[in-house]
Amino acid sequence: MKELYTGHLYWPGTMGDSLEQPALNQNISVEVAVIGGGMSGSICSHVLVQSGLSVALLERGEIAGGSTSANTGMLQFCNDVMLCDLIDQIGHKDAVAFYRACKEAVDMIDSTVNQLAVDVGFKRRSSLYYASSEQDLPKLKKEYEALHHNGFDVEFWDGDKIAKHFPFRKSGAIVTHGDAAINPYRFVSTLARHAVDAGLQAYEHTDIVDHRTLENGVHLLRSADGYEVEAKHVIYAIGYEPEELRGKLIKASLNRSFAIVTGVQQSLADWHQHFLIWETARPYLYMRTDDHNRVIVGGLDEEIEQPLHDAQKQQKHSEKLYDQMRSLFPMLEAPVEYEWNATFGESRDNLPFIGEDPAWPNVFYCLGYGGNGSIYSMIAAHLLRDQIKGISNDLSKVVALDRKSLSRV
Incomplete structure (x- = not known):
């Protein structure tokens, strides 16, 4: 497991009782398997469950225990790349659409927080x-x-x-x-609990060590303990660990x-x-x-x-x-x-990686690279939900893994 931080963290100490889920201890079958229980994985799981899909969240450590613990909790629609530069980079229409999606993501987090019974420090x-x-x-x-x-x-x-x-x-x-602004640790922990109450199957201390596709197109995941998950769709929401991904991310x-x-x-x-x-x-x-x-x-x-x-x-x-x-x-x-x-x-183009693996059908990535990772997580949850449900979304091409802007940087 990649070491993501060192030092004395603030956020975990602000949480009273935390969500504790068992390790996977049986074979299961779901429509969507989400690998990673941080900000991206938890928001994706919540949105997908709310959309009526059967979802399993698989976290090899503890939910909210990775980069979420070191997140400073600033939610801003402006990005590391200025809008004026992004317009030059990808064109006016797409750049403005991306910025508007970031603005809408703050509002969606606001709406999500209002569904939670616990104060997560959102202001x-x-x-x-x-x-x-x-x-x-x-x-x-x-x-x-x-x-x-x-x-x-x-x-x-x-x-x-x-x-x-x-x-x-x-x-x-x-x-x-x-x-x-938000307390990211309390938000992710509480959101995961809320999603479990709504039907999410969440498993901690479940390390997925093998992923293969069966002849019928179903994905088969195997944990280090030998249990299997069958899923029609798989989402990798594992933060900053790209070397583990089959679809090699570039740049x-x-x-x-x-x-x-x-x-x-x-x-x-x-x-x-x-x-x-x-x-x-x-x-x-x-x-x-x-x-x-x-x-x-x-x-x-x-x-x-x-x-x-x-x-x-x-x-x-x-x-x-x-x-x-x-x-x-x-x-x-x-x-x-x-x-x-x-x-x-x-x-290198200052945009996140969100979407389907160009070489692996029904395998998706939710990777919020950049200073706006929490915002990107909410954008990704809705984009991936749309892709899984076959709904067209113009923003998909802007953040796709094989987007044209990557070839120009």
């Missing part, structure tokens, strides 16, 4: 996307025009307006409305990112409406607050796949993130209480 938020330098300002204004022209709820703030609302000044920023890379969570701050009065904050620099700093007046800060991405094990180096990264936070909010004094680093994936 609607706006975002401040500021220019890291004066040189970034023209591009930021171009991005604002692209968003505004295509109907997204955005504002452009100059330096004076930023300084009026925050204890720092930047040359300019886009404010996007309609984003959100994707794995990197690592760092995050800290502070202690409870005495006051966040100077943090305007608890905006989510990020910047134009790459790699970028990003920050949010939580329900307990803690601050979550992430960034310092490195082009190294393996999580960092050196405690002193981890501390240096944590101190740098903390200093960057205090350069914007000097009144925040509560120290770092949690720190970790984690693997994350990026595709």
Whole structure:
């Protein structure tokens, strides 16, 4: 099993009783088998069960125990690739459709949360996307025009307006409305429980070690313990472990990112409406607050796949993130209480991999590469549901594994 993070995680400690499911201990037959119990697998399973399909969720560890535990829980419709750049990359129609799908995904998560009996820390938020330098300002204004022209709820703030609302000044920023923040661990754990109540068969500690297709087209999965799952459709929702996939993904890379969570701050009065904050620099700093007046800060991405094990180096990264936070909010004094680093994936065209394996019928991938993995998971759940049910969806070609944009990067 690939190691996805190291350090002291914050989210698992916020959950009381967790969903505990048995390991697969008998042979079963379902319409859809979902491999992976993180954000992608849980949302897919929930949407598919709600659509009337029989579904088995197969997780070799614990549900929500992988990358979900290291997710910072920022839900934004804007992406690592600006809309204006995505228009140049894949065309105006498809780029705007993708951004609108991201916006709709935030709303769908909102609707899903309302079905749950447990508070998962979901709060609607706006975002401040500021220019890291004066040189970034023209591009930021171009991005604002692209968003505004295509109907997204955005504002452009100059330096004076930023300084009026925050204890720092930047040359300019886009404010996007309609984003959100969430406790990803509580969300995935609770969502999986809700799906089980609705009929999902969920199995933890079930490692799928073999996958073959029978002559009749049915897929046969075998666990390490020797039990078998027959399924008409199989969805791989296993996060950042592409080397395990039969359909070799191309032009994707794995990197690592760092995050800290502070202690409870005495006051966040100077943090305007608890905006989510990020910047134009790459790699970028990003920050949010939580329900307990803690601050979550992430960034310092490195082009190294393996999580960092050196405690002193981890501390240096944590101190740098903390200093960057205090350069914007000097009144925040509560120290770092949690720190970790984690693997994350990026595709070279900045889009996720969602869809059917071009060489393997009825085998699908739900891989949310990029900074918007949680948003991509919701998009994927509905796209894959449509594909399984034979419903046409124009967005499918934009995120397909064999999409044309991959050949141009």
